Amino acid sequence: MSRREEVARLAGVSPRTVSNVVSGAVTVAPATRQRVLDAIERLDYRPSEIGRMLRKGRTGMIALVIPDIESPYFSELGSALTDAARRRGYTLVIEQTDGVRDRELELLARADTKAVFDGLIVNPLALTDEDLNRPTPRGRPIVLLGEETHPGFDHVHIDNFAAAQDAVRHLLGLGRTRILALGAQRKGHSSSSLRLAGFEAVIAESDATGSVEYVDSFSRASGAAAVERVLERGPAPDAIFCFSDVLALGALAALADAGVAVPDEVAVAGFDDVEDGRYVRPSLTTVSPAKDVIAEAAIDALHRRIEGDDSEPAHVLAPYRLVTRASTISGDRVGAPLRRTDR
Template identity: 65%
Template sequence: MVRHAVGRREDVARLAGVSARTVSNVVNGTVQVSPGTRERVLAAIEQLDYRPSEVGRMLRSGRSGMVALVVPDLDNPYFAELARKLGEEGRRHGYTLMIEQTAGVRERERELLARADTKAVFDGLLVSPLALTDGDLSRASRTQRPVVLLGEEPHPGFDHVQIDNSVAARDAVRHLLDTGRERVVAVGAQRSQASSSSLRLGGFEEAMAGAPRASADVAYVDSFTRRAGAEATRRILRGRTLPDALFCFSDLLALGALRALHDAGVSVPEQVAVVGFDDIEDGRYSTPSLTTVSPDKAAVAGYAMAALVRRIGGDDGEPRGILAPHRLVVRESSGGEP
């Protein structure tokens, strides 16, 4: 077959013996076209190497085919893994995912959220806020573009996808108590009252309240990082009594704790059990492997993208709160099987 130069829509229509509008209907899938006509148009497209203008399609539909994901930090493996799942879900719905990082800075989060009020290049946003206030979200709830919230900051103006952080934390601590641990320290409380930290602390306290013979303590951190976990654990080890379990509010905190315990010659889990939260891939390969709360990232991504696509498609129903499942994955750091 002789291949012509890249053709125009009119050239395809002439070769296929149809109108230019029929060519558009075949390309965009907006109108049902008979199988025979569709085959002729596709053959002409192949022969002429016709490539529809994406810019033109955007102008006609008012959509770009792109959605934005706003997260604090892709250096955190949890957000990196969630972004990958969201990208897969986006492609399944025909969307390309753009990613913006905020470092948890309120001004940056507000700036990105404000873009939804403008003629932004994306059709909607998935936002995992750390610093936005209720007032910030209230102003943004009147946006012309759809926004779905991820994480622990619900707002009545938006669809919102999260796991039950309090119940998940309670499950993790009850696991430690059920294995005979009696001196449990929560590593991850934050004086800023960040929602994820507060909710996980609430679950910790609820579980410990059901075990009157056990003792509870709290180690504060300034961030959910390996460094913060190691520093908090070193402070704990300088105390009078060695705890027999650490419940860390993130896997990164737990990995830092494992390092500090190793450096101090404390064996895990024989002397101190460690449980994390997030089920990042690093925890599966740490030594010992890390017991952790595993949010269903695939479910979070699926629910969030489906909600955003519904809004982009014109759904103006009441905002929905969607609860994704979680499970406890027991590994070596709390005495599970290798």
């Protein structure tokens, strides 16, 4: 019944010889090889990947643990990671946590329990060091994305502090004086913290006044709601630095609804450089992290760990750049923003 046996019978050899032909590791007489290949062709035999997995103790699968694949930043990153993984011969499985700590924990435990993954790439939102250490005594390697610098793990990130500074300096350079930071979070989430720190550092050494608006999550709805609160409270800022593009997209919607002109009355900058931001009007000034570099570096680091590298944890700093578009730069150039800002 077993397919390999059938091939062997048809070719008049032992099952073992079929394996030898398939793997190519051992020398097989050309005549025999040909007979086996013909039989394989005739019977359409394919070696079972599961059998190989069992033998090798490897599955070739990597889990990507992120809050939410619907969010454009993560879907773009997920896409880049999927491609990078495939290039290295891995299959990427996307697991969504919705940013809930219990769910992040459950997934880590499950990933470890089922032992189906050769390694994990995790973008934690709410995990503590102990959380991360607990579920992998077995030693599935983990690479972290984002700013959670848990000790002992490889880590790929951009300089959120510097990037935030660049964005805020850009706003100051436009002559804005009342800057709102939108997207601080009450708990956890060090990306937010670092962006906030960058914001505050620049504000502190400037003449401008800064204010901070908190959100529960990075979403368009949160961004819009936050701006509504801010406008109601008054006086309105003349620039908003949003900690993510989806927040900024929500903010733009709320500003438009309130009849506030962007960028003339309020300049808006985001963070992530998602596709939507290029096509919203006014198009969105934003910090653009090199997502493909991040993806490549993460897969690369994980691959090395899977291959047994046990050197010190690596911390890869990926580049970013500030992309200025119409949401902060007004006027004459708005006619052809697509050409100017598209990559």
